Amino acid sequence: MLALLAGPDATATAIPAPRGPEVFPAIVATFAARRARRDAIRAGTPEGDELRETAAVVRGLAIRAARARMARALDATDGFRERLVRFWADHFTVRPRVGPDQPLPGVLIEDAIRPNLTGRFADLLTAVTMHPAMLSYLDQVGSMGPNSPMGKQRKRGLNENLARELIELHTLGVGAAYTQADIRQLAELLTGLGVDSETGTVFRRNWAEPGPETVLGKTYGDNGIEPIRDVLNDLALHPETAAHIGRKLAVHFVSDTPDPGIAATIGRAFADTGGDLMAVYGALLDHPAAWAPELGKTRQPYDLVLASLRVLGVTGAQVLEMPEKTFRHHLLSPMSAMGQPWQRPRGPDGWPEEAEAWITPQLLAARIAFAMETPRKLVPDLPEPVVLARTALGPLADGRLLWAVERAETRPEAVGLVLASPMFNRR
Amino acid sequence: MDRRAFLRGLGAMGCSAAAFPLLNTMTLAAGRGLPGDHRLVVVILRGAMDGLDLLQPLGDADFARLRPNLGTGEGAIPLTNRFALHRSMDGLMPLWQAGQLGFVHATSTPYRDKRSHFDGQDLLEAGLDPNLPGAGLAEATAAGLRREGWLNRMLQAVPGLQGETAIAVGREALPLLAGRAPTLSWMPDQKLPLSAQGKLLLEHLYHDDPLFRDAAADAVMLVDETALAAADEDDDTGMIGGMMAPPVEAPAVRLADIDALVDFAAQRLRADTRIAALSLGGWDTHRAQAGAVQAPMLRLQRIVLRLRERLGDPVWGRTLFVAMTEFGRTVAENGSRGTDHGTGGAMVLAGGALRGGQVFGRWPGLAEADLYDRRDLMPTSDVRAWAAWAMRGMFGFDRALLEGTVFPGLDMGSSDPGLLL
Numbered sequence: 085m086l087a088l089l090a091g092p093d094a095t096a097t098a099i100p101a102p103r104g105p106e107v108f109p110a111i112v113a114t115f116a117a118r119r120a121r122r123d124a125i126r127a128g129t130p131e132g133d134e135l136r137e138t139a140a141v142v143r144g145l146a147i148r149a150a151r152a153r154m155a156r157a158l159d160a161t162d163g164f165r166e167r168l169v170r171f172w173a174d175h176f177t178v179r180p181r182v183g184p185d186q187p188l189p190g191v192l193i194e195d196a197i198r199p200n201l202t203g204r205f206a207d208l209l210t211a212v213t214m215h216p217a218m219l220s221y222l223d224q225v226g227s228m229g230p231n232s233p234m235g236k237q238r239k240r241g242l243n244e245n246l247a248r249e250l251i252e253l254h255t256l257g258v259g260a261a262y263t264q265a266d267i268r269q270l271a272e273l274l275t276g277l278g279v280d281s282e283t284g285t286v287f288r289r290n291w292a293e294p295g296p297e298t299v300l301g302k303t304y305g306d307n308g309i310e311p312i313r314d315v316l317n318d319l320a321l322h323p324e325t326a327a328h329i330g331r332k333l334a335v336h337f338v339s340d341t342p343d344p345g346i347a348a349t350i351g352r353a354f355a356d357t358g359g360d361l362m363a364v365y366g367a368l369l370d371h372p373a374a375w376a377p378e379l380g381k382t383r384q385p386y387d388l389v390l391a392s393l394r395v396l397g398v399t400g401a402q403v404l405e406m407p408e409k410t411f412r413h414h415l416l417s418p419m420s421a422m423g424q425p426w427q428r429p430r431g432p433d434g435w436p437e438e439a440e441a442w443i444t445p446q447l448l449a450a451r452i453a454f455a456m457e458t459p460r461k462l463v464p465d466l467p468e469p470v471v472l473a474r475t476a477l478g479p480l481a482d483g484r485l486l487w488a489v490e491r492a493e494t495r496p497e498a499v500g501l502v503l504a505s506p507m508f509n510r511r
Numbered sequence: 512m513d514r515r516a517f518l519r520g521l522g523a524m525g526c527s528a529a530a531f532p533l534l535n536t537m538t539l540a541a542g543r544g545l546p547g548d549h550r551l552v553v554v555i556l557r558g559a560m561d562g563l564d565l566l567q568p569l570g571d572a573d574f575a576r577l578r579p580n581l582g583t584g585e586g587a588i589p590l591t592n593r594f595a596l597h598r599s600m601d602g603l604m605p606l607w608q609a610g611q612l613g614f615v616h617a618t619s620t621p622y623r624d625k626r627s628h629f630d631g632q633d634l635l636e637a638g639l640d641p642n643l644p645g646a647g648l649a650e651a652t653a654a655g656l657r658r659e660g661w662l663n664r665m666l667q668a669v670p671g672l673q674g675e676t677a678i679a680v681g682r683e684a685l686p687l688l689a690g691r692a693p694t695l696s697w698m699p700d701q702k703l704p705l706s707a708q709g710k711l712l713l714e715h716l717y718h719d720d721p722l723f724r725d726a727a728a729d730a731v732m733l734v735d736e737t738a739l740a741a742a743d744e745d746d747d748t749g750m751i752g753g754m755m756a757p758p759v760e761a762p763a764v765r766l767a768d769i770d771a772l773v774d775f776a777a778q779r780l781r782a783d784t785r786i787a788a789l790s791l792g793g794w795d796t797h798r799a800q801a802g803a804v805q806a807p808m809l810r811l812q813r814i815v816l817r818l819r820e821r822l823g824d825p826v827w828g829r830t831l832f833v834a835m836t837e838f839g840r841t842v843a844e845n846g847s848r849g850t851d852h853g854t855g856g857a858m859v860l861a862g863g864a865l866r867g868g869q870v871f872g873r874w875p876g877l878a879e880a881d882l883y884d885r886r887d888l889m890p891t892s893d894v895r896a897w898a899a900w901a902m903r904g905m906f907g908f909d910r911a912l913l914e915g916t917v918f919p920g921l922d923m924g925s926s927d928p929g930l931l932l
Contacts, residue, residue, distance in 0.1 A: 223797045226847030239579070241846035245797045248626070248852065258627045264884060267626075421701070423682050430557070430683065430792060433629045440658075441684045443722050445729035446698035452713065452727070456704050484719065488712040497709045504713065506720040 086366055088162045089202055095160040096198055099400060101152035102145045103194045104284060107187045108216065110145055112281040114138040114184040142184050147408060149190030150416070150426060155400030157390050165201065168365070170386070171336050172197045174434040176212045176254060178221040179427055188217040189427040205329065205359030206320035209254060213246070213316055216279040222246035222432065229275040229293025242293075247271035249432050255319040257328030266299050273297040273304055273315055287312075326354035333368055339380035340438045346373040379480075379510035382439035385422035387511070388451065389415055392503050395476040396463045414458050421450035443509075455503035460496045469498035480507040544676030545669055545785045549829050549864060549905035550822075552776065553662065553788045553898075554814060555687060556807075556836035557632060558795035561850055562857025563842065563888060564804055566614050566870065567595045573877035577843040581800055581850070594870055599808035602816060606861060612815075613867035613930075615858040615897055617875050619838055619890030623883075626852035628795065631837030636660045636687040638895055643920040661895070662786060663690030665902055665917045674729065677786035680776045685788050695729050699775035703734045764806040766813050773814055777821030780830070789814075794836060798847035815861045828863035831901055831931065839888050842877055855888030858897060864905070866932050871897070896923050897930065904931040 196211035227243035276292030330351025353367035492498035570593035586598030638661025674693035793807035839856030
């Protein structure tokens with residue numbers, strides 16, 4: 085698994101997805117068209133179709149990205165890489181705040197997460213933090229040093245959001261020893277970092293708070309992009325970060341309540357190698373706990389949809405060619421009903437991990453509805469249910485499951501029972 | 512016999528008897544649950560609602576200075592000499608005048624200094640004091656205390672409790688109600704496309720997995736009951752319409768989802784349910800707050816007005832509605848005409864059981880020396896104490912239980928603040 089991961093990202097090459105240079109101008113155009121429409125409405129002049137056209141372009145990009153993500157996950161020979169992409173995309177959650185932002189989560193993955201998946205955590209963190217998608221989602225674009233030339237002129241100041249989530253979610257973790265003063269100082273240090281609609285990420289010296297800042301006991305001098313890179317590097321290498329990432333990987337890949345040994349082992353590999361992600365993944369894969377308890381996790385709805393498509397024989401190419409309406413109605417909508425609207429977690433902490441958050445009466449009802457209704461809509465000739473049960477679950481297809489599958493009154497219901505079974509909904 | 516024992520009994524009979532009663536014919540035992548006839552509705556406002564924007568201290572000279580854009584008081588409706596209500600909530604004024612609306616200001620959980628939404632919400636719902644030995648973040652997580660909500664701990668003290676006594680409404684998890692006491696959770700429009708045989712087979716399939724088994728049993732019951740109740744409501748709309756408040760006007764924010772949740776909650780509360788909980792997000796207003804707070808405020812207002820309408824006077828008269836948030840926001844505006852994470856915040860109270868028309872709590876002032884950490888509204892009370900007094904007044908729980916078990920280590924203070932009529 086590691087050897088494959090160390091090689092080139094063949095899946096991304098085979099199935100391309102939109103990247104920043106294609107997406108940003110479309111988003112900018114949509115915002116411009118929104119403004120133009122607002123002005124036109126105010127002026128009482130008839131409005132054109134420009135907004136509708138630009139919005140359709142943005143929506144199209146977002147759908148293309150979603151299809152590509154699923155197609156890759158279905159076709160990849162390197163399944164571990166795709167799972168890691170999902171893990172880091174959740175760790176570095178961004179969600180669209182308004183309609184035109186829809187493609188941003190996908191772009192962050194393409195531009196910042198996939199290219200840095202196997203390098204140093206510090207590089208991954210830096211690429212993600214400096215990406216326009218993150219700067220926009222966590223409000224960095226509006227933060228000015230209160231004593232900066234622009235801050236004084238416009239009487240504006242800090243926005244703490246990015247600084248807080250950087251420490252609390254992306255690096256040290258909320259239980260770590262940091263204070264409000266660290267958040268505040270980091271927010272000051274980050275001032276100047278922003279987004280330009282033409283060129284992407286920029287540093288605006290006249291927005292930056294003058295003077296040095298002290299974050300977690302270390303003072304960062306001067307303003308500029310370099311001190312920001314330095315603090316990100318230090319946050320990435322912090323011992324608490326190693327422990328936090330070790331814990332998160334163990335919880336995501338192994339169990340809601342993992343053996344503390346595995347979290348510690350991964351954390352140690354992180355700390356010992358200065359956050360070399362290949363070493364970190366190696367520690368995860370080498371640990372016996374990663375292989376021992378089967379079904380320690382409940383599949384999140386996205387994973388359940390992917391697993392269902394896979395056992396029904398739906399290929400990446402079919403997902404790419406599926407009519408948009410089918411794609412939305414049978415793949416994206418059920419995920420919402422199951423509690424995981426596409427790329428819209430509640431907040432920057434991403435999706436919950438624990439089984440109890442996903443298997444509630446209403447969310448389980450939605451899983452059952454998906455299992456019963458979607459397969460026949462996507463696959464005209466449903467597989468023989470007992471065969472499906474055995475291919476999908478191997479030795480986990482126990483007597484209880486086979487007993488039920490054989491007694492179902494219709495083939496769709498028999499297939500539905502397999503997909504709704506506890507064994508298939510766990511991993 | 513409780514429902515789950517009943518289901519387990521079915522399972523134990525084995526599934527070979529195809530003729531045994533299907534889940535959808537199950538009926539509920541009525542009414543064993545909380546004493547008395549009060550209803551408690553708790554709404555978690557996720558994202559740290561700005562209490563200072565909701566309830567603007569226009570009588571405080573520092574307010575306008577600290578909030579040059581957000582503190583102008585434009586359109587706000589005066590409630591008291593000190594406070595005015597945000598204009599987006601003006602639909603609540605008839606309730607204020609009727610003494611059925613109130614607020615607590617400058618209140619907070621004991622959570623301090625970290626200002627993390629997720630931590631803050633966890634502690635709000637768990638009802639814990641992170642400073643209490645054993646209840647700190649790491650320890651409490653290890654002990655599983657944080658996986659249990661305070662409403663659930665209260666319910667654990669009710670002998671013979673039925674699952675339908677308390678219900679969480681909506682798709683989101685509500686840790687507030689999670690724990691060992693049986694509760695329900697439901698999204699009203701969820702369908703369950705299964706044949707009778709399919710239900711039976713699924714029950715068999717889930718038999719050995721308690722998580723799936725119990726969730727599915729609740730789902731089947733709720734689907735069936737919601738369908739029955741919808742048919743009932745269609746029949747008697749004329750009568751209900753006659754005794755309810757005039758319909759709420761529909762502003763340009765999405766309300767259909769809220770209405771569905773409230774209607775479902777109200778339908779349950781008119782039957783055997785005594786406690787309902789839901790959550791409302793959208794309060795994390797780091798930028799352009801003047802625009803950003805409108806939708807969540809209109810949605811909160813809608814919940815209150817719709818609940819009153821749907822419950823009808825007799826049930827509303829015995830209802831207390833409490834909305835609470837994880838913490839407040841900074842007193843000063845930030846650089847983006849928004850506010851960042853703070854400490855002291857506000858609670859919204861409503862209901863026919865409330866002694867309303869007043870702002871509860873001690874106002875600390877906004878002078879720099881009066882602020883918490885020189886930046887946040889100083890909390891002068893504990894959110895949990897208000898909730899505890901409400902539960903004592905409504906359901907008769909004694910202080911030892913509330914201060915020892917429901918909210919471990921809470922000091923409710925010497926005197927009843929008189930929230931209830």
